[in-house]
Amino acid sequence: MLNIGWFSTGRDEAAKQLLEVAHESIQSKQIEGEIVFVFSNREPGESKESDLFFELVRSYGIPLICLSSKKFESTQDIKTRVEEKTLPQWRLKYDREVMKSLQGFNPDLCVLAGYMLVVGEEMCHKYHMINLHPAAPDGPRGSWQEVIWTLIENEAKESGVMMHLVTPELDRGPIVTCCTFPITGEPFDKHRQEIEKRPVAEIKEEQGGNNALFQLIRQYGLAREFPLIVATLRAFSQSKIKIKAGEIFDNEGKPVAGYDLSPEINKKVGIE
DSSP: EEEEEEEEOOSSSHHHHHHHHHHHHHHHSSSOOEEEEEEESSSSSSSSHHHHHHHHHHHHHHHHHEEEEHHHHHOOOGGGGGGEETTEEHHHHHHHHHHHHHOOOOOEEEEESOSSSOOOHHHHHSSOOOOOOOSSTTHHHHHHHHHHHHHHTTTTSSEEEEEEOSSTTTTTTEEEEEEEOOOOTTHHHHHHHHHHHHHHHHHHHHHHGGGGHHHHHHHHHHHHHHHHHHHHHHHTTTTTTEETTEEEEEESSSSOEEEEEEHHHHHHOOOO
16 A cells, blocks of 8 residues: 655645545545645645645545744744755755654655645655646646746647656656647637737736636646546556656666656546
């Protein structure tokens, strides 16, 4: 059985939905595992959205551990905010406190699903960690909102979703699994033509997430996040994918450069 640690800021509805899908897949035995804890870098009372996420965690009877990164930063001396390699010193201290709070848990795999912090090197070495990122390999970095606007601004023809090993470099660890999908043709072109009539920056400022093309790309990506995370965790729980020394291996111990699951995932969302 795969012992899973779940990391999430819990900042939106998608964070809840991802946990719901993983929990339901475990209950239905699609994933041979258990979520042994949920960790959040927010605490109760910081956000309505994260409070709703915490309610869901408690309803499942999963241990919930919270340590507010916002409050932690506010207690640190200004000198600790100097960059050390890729992260400010206070962030490295924060990770150490997180690891202390998780003593007693022994996750085989940690999943970052909507966890809005870069993980430092020490924590990456302590745990096997994979991150769900709403872009294709070599696609844009950042939050899903940032990814979508970058795709629109660059007139990209394709997007995707991937799960990758967590490294101190944002959204750039070795690929574990991925899927891609076109964002041209129908139904995208109609909305893209509307975008072309005005500067993207102007539309972004005026409409934000209410833009039709933005919402459509998000809809297609989110639909694939759920089956991809289930397929990935199922493969780990069945020992079809393993992590050793920061690399991905198959069940025969051979190194692999990630699995493109586009045919399987597209079939799951109704596209042959």
